[in-house]
Amino acid sequence: MDNKPLLQERPPAYSPAAQGAGYDYGQSNYGAIPAPQPGFQPPPPYPYPGAAAAAGYAVPPPTSQPNYSSTYTIIQQPPTTTSVVVVGGCPACRVGVLEDTFTCLGVLCAIVFFPIGILFCLALRQRRCPNCGAAFG
Numbered sequence: 001m002d003n004k005p006l007l008q009e010r011p012p013a014y015s016p017a018a019q020g021a022g023y024d025y026g027q028s029n030y031g032a033i034p035a036p037q038p039g040f041q042p043p044p045p046y047p048y049p050g051a052a053a054a055a056g057y058a059v060p061p062p063t064s065q066p067n068y069s070s071t072y073t074i075i076q077q078p079p080t081t082t083s084v085v086v087v088g089g090c091p092a093c094r095v096g097v098l099e100d101t102f103t104c105l106g107v108l109c110a111i112v113f114f115p116i117g118i119l120f121c122l123a124l125r126q127r128r129c130p131n132c133g134a135a136f137g
Helices: 016-021 104-112 114-123
Strands: 099-102 125-128
Touching: 104 114, 114 125
Parallel strands: none
Antiparallel strands: 099 125
16 A cells, blocks of 8 residues: 555645634735835936926927818729629620530531540530520530
């Protein structure tokens, strides 16, 4: 077993009446501002700005403000135009959405030249707007 003694010494009490009996917890005025030490001189007060002339400093003479006219100019900037770009939107009417269609030549190439012809069919697609009928190739 270990050589630790059991609780034979009691911990200090929490009541203020029993403070003097056990450990010394310090002074009761903890956190109070201490008295100044002997021989301490507080710093001299900050002089008022009007007293600077008396101390030998030259005060500059007051200057007048520049005379501005009472007219003013308002500059109006044109409002910024925001445009919403729809991906796949029709550039002609800007309303419809382009649809892919296969051309007759593309379908014919896909049938005649079967394995490679599918690439020709995809390359010969035509994009058509259902709103205005414009075709883009």
